[in-house]
Amino acid sequence: MKRKQRAPAAAANADPDSDGEEPSQTPLPLESFSGDACAALTARYGRSAAPQHRHLLASAAAIRSILLDDGMPLTPASYLPAAVAALRAAGPADPAAASALASLLAILLPHIPSSPSSLPPDAASESASALAAFLSSPDASQLPTGTVRSVVKSLGHLTLHLDAGADWDAVAAPLEALLAASVDQRAKVRKCAQESVEKLFAYLEQCGCAKKASNAAVGMFEKHISLARSLINSNSDISEGKETDAAHMLGAMVTLVPYLSKKARKKVFSDAYQLLSPCFTPLTRHVLRLLADLLGHLKAETVESEVESLVSLVVAYLPYDEKKPDDTIVSALYLMKSCLDKLVGCSKLWVEVLPTAFEAVSGYLTLGRKCSDDVAKVVQDCIDSHIDHNVFVTNGSQLNECDAEDLSDQTAMKSICLTINSRLHTCAYPPDSILTVVLVLFLKLGESSFVFMKDILLTLAQFAMKMDKESQLKNVQECIGAAVVAMGPYKVLSLVPIAFDEDRLTCSNSWLLPILDKYTYGAPLQLFLEHIVPLAKSVQNASDRVKKGRKHKDLQSWTDQLWNLLPSFCRYSVDVHHSFGSLSKLLVEIFKCDECLYKSAAKALQQLVDGTRRLSSNSQDVEIYMELSALFSSKPISFKCPRLERFSKKEARKDLKVLASHSANLLCTFADYFLESSPEKRAHLKVALRCLAQLSGSTNICELFVSLVKRFDLENTQLEPDSQECKTDVDRKDEESIDTTDELNNRRSLLLDLISTFAEVADEDLLDKLFGFIKSCLLNSSMPCHSKALLALSIIVKEHNEYSMAHLDEILLLLHGIKPALDRTVLESQLLCYQHLLVHMIKVDEENTSKKAFLILNELIVALKSKKESRKLAYDVLLAVSANLRSSESNSADSDLQRLFTMVMGYLSTPSPHIVSGAIAALSLLIYSDANFCMEVPNLIQSVLVLLQHKAIEVTKAALGFVKVLVTSLQPEKLLNLQADIMSGILPLSSITKHHFKWKVVLIVEILIRKCGFDAINLVTPDKYKDFVKSVEEGRKGNHNLADGAESEPKEHEQHDPKRRKRVDSNAEAGQEGTPSHRPPSKSWSAGKKQAKDSHFKKGAGKGNPRHAAKKHQGKASGDRGDRTNFKSKSKWQPGNRGDKLRGNNTKSRGGAFSKTQNSGTRAPGHSPSFKKRKRTA
DSSP: HHHHHHHHHHHSOOOOSSSOSSSOSSSOGGGGTTTHHHHHHHHHHHHHHHHHHHHHHHHHHHHHHHHHHTTTTSSSHHHHHHHHHEEEEEEESSSSHHHHHHHHHHGGGGOOOBBBBBBBBBHHHHHHHHHHHHHHHHGGGGSOOOHHHHHHHHHHHTTTTTTTOOHHHHHHHHHHHHHTTTTSSSSSHOOOOOOOOHHHHHHHHTTHHHHHHHHHHHHHHHHHHHHHHHHHHHHOOOOOHHHHHHHHHHHHHHGGGGGGGGGHHHHHHHHHGGGOOOSSOOOHHHHHHHHOOOHHOOOOSSSSSHHHHHHHHHHHHHHHOSSOHHHHHHHHHHHHHEEEHTTTTTTTTHHHHHHHHHHHHHHHHHHOOOHHHHHHHHHHHHHHHOOOOGGGGEEEEEEOHHHHHTTTTHHHHHHHHHHHHOOOOOOOOHHHHHHHHOOOHHHHHEEEEEEEEHHHHHHHHHHHHOOOHHHHHHHHHHHHHHHHHHHHHHHHHSOOOOOEEEEETTTTTTTHHHHHHHHHSSSSSHHHHIIIHHHHHHHHHHHOOOOOOOHHHHHHHHHHHHHHHHHHTTTTTHHHHHHHHHHHHHHHHHHHHOSSSSHHHHHHHHHHHHHHHHHHHHTTTHHHHHHHHHHHHOSSSSSOOOOHHOHHHHHHHHHHHHHHHHHHHHHHHHHHHHHHHHHHHHHHHHHHHHHHHHHHHHHHHHHHHHHHHHTTTTTTOOOOHHHHHHHHHHHHHOOOOOOOHHHHHHHHHHHHHHHHHHHHGHHHHHHHHHHHHHHHHHOOOTOSSSSHHHHHHHHHHHHHHHHHHHHHHHHHHHHHTTTOTTTTTHHHHHHHHHHHHHHHHHHOOOOOHHHHHHHHHHHHHHTSOHHHHHHHHHHHHHHHHHHHHTOOSSHHHHHHHHHHHHHGGGGGGGGHHHHHHHHHHHHHHHHOOOOOGGGSSTTTTHHHHHGOOOOHHHHHHHHHHHHHHHHHHHHHHHHTTTTTHHHHHGGGGOOOOOOHHHHHHHHHHEEEEEEEHHHHHHSSSOOGGGHHHHHHHHHHHHHHOBBHHHHHHHHHHHHHHHHHHHHHHHHHHHHHHOSSSOOOBBBOOOHHHHHHHHHHHHHHHEEEGGGGGGSSSSSSOOOOOOOOOOOGGGGGGSSSSOOOOOOOOOOOTTSOOEEEEESOOOOOOOOOOSSSOOOOOO
16 A cells, blocks of 8 residues: 555656656556547546646546547547647647657557558548657757657557558658657667667568668668768767767667668668778777678678678777777677678688688687687687688698698698697696687597697697696696597607606606597507507516506506507497407407406407497497587587598498407307306406307307307206216216316306397397206206396397297296295396386287286286385386386387286286285386376276275275375376365275374375365365365464374373384384375364364273374374475385284384384384485474
8 A cells, every 4th residue: 555655656756857757558448448548548547646647637638528529439549630739739848748648649559550550541641740740850859758759659650550652751751750769869769769660661661662761771871870980981089979879870770680672781781891990989889780780681792892891800800909898809700700601602711811810819718708718619610610621631631731831721721720829838727718729620620630730739738747737637638639539549649659668667648548548539459559559568567577666556557548548449440350350369368368457358349349330330420429529528519530431331341240250269269268257357258248249140159058068068957856966976086076066056157147148149049049048947946046047038038029929938937936035136037037028018919918917917016015125126127117118119109008007907806905905006106107197097096096995904005105196296287187086085084093094195185285276175075074174274384283183192102001002103114105205294183173083082091091092103294394205216116015014123213103123133114215204393
């Protein structure tokens, strides 16, 4: 109320001659007043005491009276002529009246439709001419800003009603008045006029009068610019008024550029660029902006000579001067780039311009200011757009330095590089801006950078040797890395050699080794074999001689770094067909003898095979260049790696054949090393074996596997126990110190590891042999290698779905016969097999297969109701199956996922409550991972809601957990259709305090209220439960916890019967679902509920049974507000029943409550470990 009283008072005290705003321009609700503008204005401003409002209403009332006397309709169009006439009559002599009438016009004109116009042509023309004359009169400058702006706005609206095509003379005067107002000294008037002129030019373009309008604009432009140009040419100072008018005119022309004719644009461009001078003037910023806009609308062939002249002027402005604002330098540089872009293909202007421009702006690159980054960005764009490394290549070979002296392109490039290098020498530490330019230039020039940028590389090397700060060194290392990518490691090492002094035991330029490791791509293997290997062996020998001290550590570090270059040189190597023979010998030597370098060797082989395969594929370019671009923090847009560009797919396929020809021998050799190696080394040898298996083919693998089986004497693995004992006796006679049974099991274990490696690339014949071996291992329960056998089987099932489906019965029989007992690895591998099988079976969608899929689902659901470890693994499997079906590339991905839901729903009708609750827990997990999809499964939600009334407590608990996940995961708009069913299902449980039912119902209602609103929830709540829902809402607002009512009195009895309390807590823990935990509900109860609760406790006390109250929930609730849920990884979230009651010791759960544990000492699950620890409330 006070605000409403202050506003009129402030308006009344305002100076009527001030530049205040005109009355509100919000459209009038004329339809509510039968089109009467005066009545609408009276309704809006009738209570205002402000003088301008009183004048406005008085003017409107006077015109209304005239219209009524003349019998004219009270429409905005009828008000217009009288208002214009009254405005001209008032003039500057009566500023208050003029202001009121101008405001009235500005309010009324938007209500008069302009297309088609409802004004008579003569009336519109007469009114527009009158307003134009009013603005053009010398007295108009004496009026307040608000009045003039209203008149300008009105004239802009009114001009749109004129028929420019039929009567140009009617438009000419208003257009001239608006153009004059667009350079007005008052900013508000000028802005309004420019907006009106822009709309008018768009209208005139539609009317076919663009040329006439352009001529009017050009005339106004020349009028204001001619004097400024003469003053600039005469090196005189521009007076403030003349400069301001010219600047305003340049700003107005910027808005009109899209609507000018081609001839007008060229004329304005020719006049405007002459206003540029080497020194900064008040017009420079406006001229640069106008020229940039004009250049975007002009064709190169029409202004080629002017653009070349403009480039010279822009380049002359670029040299550093403290008086030049930084933004004008950036704008000028952008304009220069636009000019070069415009003339690309027409002229080689960049050869003359870029060297000079680089020299001019190079100083900005080292300033370390914001403009430095902006300048660097434009320079990078120039490099990317106008420097082509192909120009510097002659007949497919790299230019030498003699060639670079004769050609203009090379001369320009050399000049640019000299400028950059000279700037680098002036820096103590080069800033990021200039380093970014250097990086882009390296990558753009490619191998040509060796000719032009070798001095820059040497300068960067000096920085790298003396810089200590990691942040500064990183950018320098990236630049040197770009040089490695561009010119190749051989040429980089020729400039910055790595050498070892055996006398002094020093390694020069060792700082380069990590850079080579990261940025070596497409290098020849020969370079590593002939230069790096001898160097590494020399350093290694010296390290062996120096046994202790710092020097030994340095030598060993250099040795490791040199050998670690092996994978880098194998990354997209370009001479595999020439050098792999020598490399294979080196790899064999490393795996056989060296106990430290096998990791690098395995990684090198993997890089070599994967890289060669990628080079031979069709998508090589995109993948490789994305990988290269990720190396640099500046993320260069485009660059070249010529060695890889020259490497054709034909050569890559040739390299693959060479690799395949050596793979069989290497496979056998590495397999022997694998069998004799330590477990740590085997993991890396498996990587090498997998790469070789991809190349050698199933025939060679099959021969190797059969030979190993014979070699280990495992041809008959399904031996009876007696025959095994006989064989053991024979073996003891030969080798009495060896336990034959353990030895055979170790051999089987090694072969199973190899099967896991080979299974991915096996054909059907080999798969038969591998599966037969796995089967024999699994059928013999005395063998301790079941986990490895199951792991190998899971790989076969995953990679070979057709084979798996063909042997489905055998595989299922094997899996069902496995009893994991306490071995977690066996259970994990078994469930992994189930996971891949279930995915294949659901995708196949055959009746016979679908029936067998239920056998797997049954195992998973049973696992959901077992101990904690099994339950977690089963959750992970279900999540993986759901994710696999959802991410399937086939068109039936949704139907496959829906089939999984339907199969799980089938268990809801089983008579066993244990299985039903497990199925609900599985559904809870599935909707948590994809809540929206559950809406597409028919009858899913209704089927679970029905189970809320199930007689079995564990089923009801699981159903409540499902509902909690559902309301948490779904969006509010989707919950609106389900809220009635959900409330009807859960509210009957709100009166049951046992098993935390009431606590969970309150929590679900809170979530629904927060998402859907209290009114929507209350609307679908039965009358019987409205008080309960209202109490939940009041608790949310007051931050009270409804759970406290259920907790307070049980605490009074805890000290009397602690054993009873322990059992109650155990029941509570067992009843907790694994669904995501929320903040418990609000604390306040309605009075009725409170009274009922008190009487309930009194009844229990009267019977002398204090334990009755102890059945309430003891755990403290979460401290989060509302239903905010703290989720962790979906794979860790465990919905469902927590298991049956467990007897044992008391342990304190994470939520603060006590739970019972088994006698074995394992803790029974309390609150889900996937969520934050609950805060204790006071």
